[in-house]
Amino acid sequence: MPLANEEMEFYSENGYLLKKHLIPASITKKVAKETDQIHERMLENIPSGIGISWEEYNDPETPKRIRQLMHSELINDKLNQILRSNEVLDIIETLMGPNISLYHSKLLPKSAYYGTITPWHQDYSYWKGEDNQPLMINCMFFMDAATTENGCIQFVPGSHKKGLLDHNRGNHSFGLYLPGLFEGRDDTVPVEVDPGDCIFFGPLVIHGSDANKSPHHRRANTFAYNVTNNDPRQCREVLRGTALPDNLA
Ligand SMILES: O=C(O)CCC(=O)C(=O)O
Numbered sequence: 116m117p118l119a120n121e122e123m124e125f126y127s128e129n130g131y132l133l134k135k136h137l138i139p140a141s142i143t144k145k146v147a148k149e150t151d152q153i154h155e156r157m158l159e160n161i162p163s164g165i166g167i168s169w170e171e172y173n174d175p176e177t178p179k180r181i182r183q184l185m186h187s188e189l190i191n192d193k194l195n196q197i198l199r200s201n202e203v204l205d206i207i208e209t210l211m212g213p214n215i216s217l218y219h220s221k222l223l224p225k226s227a228y229y230g231t232i233t234p235w236h237q238d239y240s241y242w243k244g245e246d247n248q249p250l251m252i253n254c255m256f257f258m259d260a261a262t263t264e265n266g267c268i269q270f271v272p273g274s275h276k277k278g279l280l281d282h283n284r285g286n287h288s289f290g291l292y293l294p295g296l297f298e299g300r301d302d303t304v305p306v307e308v309d310p311g312d313c314i315f316f317g318p319l320v321i322h323g324s325d326a327n328k329s330p331h332h333r334r335a336n337t338f339a340y341n342v343t344n345n346d347p348r349q350c351r352e353v354l355r356g357t358a359l360p361d362n363l364a
Contacts, residue, residue, distance in 0.1 A: 117205040130275035130320030134313050137202050143311040146193045147258040154180055164189050168288035170231055180226045182288050187222040198338040203254050207340050211252050214356030218251055218339035225266050230327030234292035239318035240282040247346040249318045257308045258334040265333040266324045269303045275319035297323055
């Protein structure tokens with residue numbers, strides 16, 4: 116059983132769950148090393164299939180830093196390996212059921228000194244489609260230690276139970292956010308982690324993270340999974356189970 120009963124209860128009560136040291140240190144170190152020059156590499160050439168949103172600053176002297184890199188499995192073999200590993204998929208299967216598809220894999224570098232806030236939001240505000248349900252689950256894998264100093268993720272425990280709230284819309288990356296953007300709230304819990312830790316969270320739990328003004332990167336990658344057929348247009352690959360996406364059935 117990949118999750119104990121208390122862990123299942125914690126996830127269902129709070130909307131997220133931390134699994135310590137899920138990914139072996141040797142693999143975590145390799146991903147971190149391969150990610151060291153990611154900004155410079157992407158400035159030279161963005162490979163086909165990769166989508167990047169850059170950090171935005173008023174000062175033109177500020178170095179270009181990636182805020183979000185979509186489809187990171189295409190440029191990093193180790194991330195591609197982790198997203199389909201039994202360590203991760205056994206937990207996803209326990210939380211989501213047997214028919215698992217890859218929704219996306221996204222690198223979130225939150226660079227030392229330059230990483231900006233992630234406003235409070237629910238992922239389903241981005242993912243809601245005409246006929247899908249909030250069944251998706253994220254596994255957020257950390258390459259670096261994350262603390263309140265370098266912008267660890269913060270959750271509003273239990274907020275998934277209130278359903279999808281109205282989000283504001285801005286003209287920037289992370290353009291859907293709750294009123295107040297990243298104003299201080301008194302109901303949030305910061306989750307500090309070590310490299311190799313993973314946090315699983317559902318699409319309705321409110322979360323966000325502070326800017327990284329520290330000298331330490333806070334690099335993470337989210338692997339988002341969906342129940343196959345919950346949103347066939349977004350399905351990148353069936354990873355487990357017998358169900359075929361509607362467009363292939
Ligand atoms: O990088 C973070 O701290 C949060 C990322 C996030 O909320 C997201 O990608 O939905």
